[in-house]
Amino acid sequence: DGGITQSPKYLFRKEGQNVTLSCEQNLNHDAMYWYRQDPGQGLRLIYYSQIVNDFQKGDIAEGYSVSREKKESFPLTVTSAQKNPTAFYLCASSSLAGDYEQYFGPGTRLTVT
Amino acid sequence: GENVEQHPSTLSVQEGDSAVIKCTYSDSASNYFPWYKQELGKRPQLIIDIRSNVGEKKDQRIAVTLNKTAKHFSLHITETQPEDSAVYFCADGGSQGNLIFGKGTKLSVKP
Numbered sequence: 001d002g003g004i005t006q007s008p009k010y011l012f013r014k015e016g017q018n019v020t021l022s023c024e025q026n027l028n029h030d031a032m033y034w035y036r037q038d039p040g041q042g043l044r045l046i047y048y049s050q051i052v053n054d055f056q057k058g059d060i061a062e063g064y065s066v067s068r069e070k071k072e073s074f075p076l077t078v079t080s081a082q083k084n085p086t087a088f089y090l091c092a093s094s095s096l097a098g099d100y101e102q103y104f105g106p107g108t109r110l111t112v113t
Numbered sequence: 114g115e116n117v118e119q120h121p122s123t124l125s126v127q128e129g130d131s132a133v134i135k136c137t138y139s140d141s142a143s144n145y146f147p148w149y150k151q152e153l154g155k156r157p158q159l160i161i162d163i164r165s166n167v168g169e170k171k172d173q174r175i176a177v178t179l180n181k182t183a184k185h186f187s188l189h190i191t192e193t194q195p196e197d198s199a200v201y202f203c204a205d206g207g208s209q210g211n212l213i214f215g216k217g218t219k220l221s222v223k224p
């Protein structure tokens with residue numbers, strides 16, 4: 001299960017606060033991704049990055065922000081503008097973007113009350 | 114935009130029976146189709162994938178078939194076992210540099 005890590009496993013925040021989820025990989029992968037998982041909704045792409053200092057919006061980017069200052073790290077900030085932030089968040093990486101296996105982290109379950 | 118339809122959303126089989134999950138995709142430029150398995154409380158993991166230059170791929174009890182003309186692909190699990198119980202996701206490696214996932218199929222294998 002090593003290679004890509006997320007912390008913390010569980011996170012609780014009050015409504016109106018920004019929160020940053022950590023994602024680190026030591027697989028030397030160029031591409032990294034953030035997904036949100038809700039029951040019955042599958043995996044929905046929030047943001048992805050194919051190279052350092054560059055990233056693209058996915059299908060549900062509103063209310064989220066990311067940075068890619070280092071190849072190994074792709075933190076996700078859930079801002080107060082996200083209307084329904086409570087969810088399970090999964091980070092993934094792949095050697096290159098597109099047609100390559102994605103390796104997932106263990107996920108962070110965020111609860112906002 | 115691109116999307117992937119996955120059916121059924123839930124599937125219950127008896128141990129030893131076969132299970133089939135089907136997905137359809139919309140991007141005719143797609144050429145990579147992976148399947149992921151997610152056990153309860155765990156991360157998704159790749160179990161098998163297929164590229165558009167082949168029509169079928171097998172790995173022990175798991176097989177995937179691809180019909181590019183009809184834009185659909187299927188996961189076949191034979192001789193199912195209780196440990197096959199999980200949520201299975203298909204995905205489409207389209208032309209945008211990322212995977213588009215189906216909504217998942219919850220497979221229950223009853224002993």
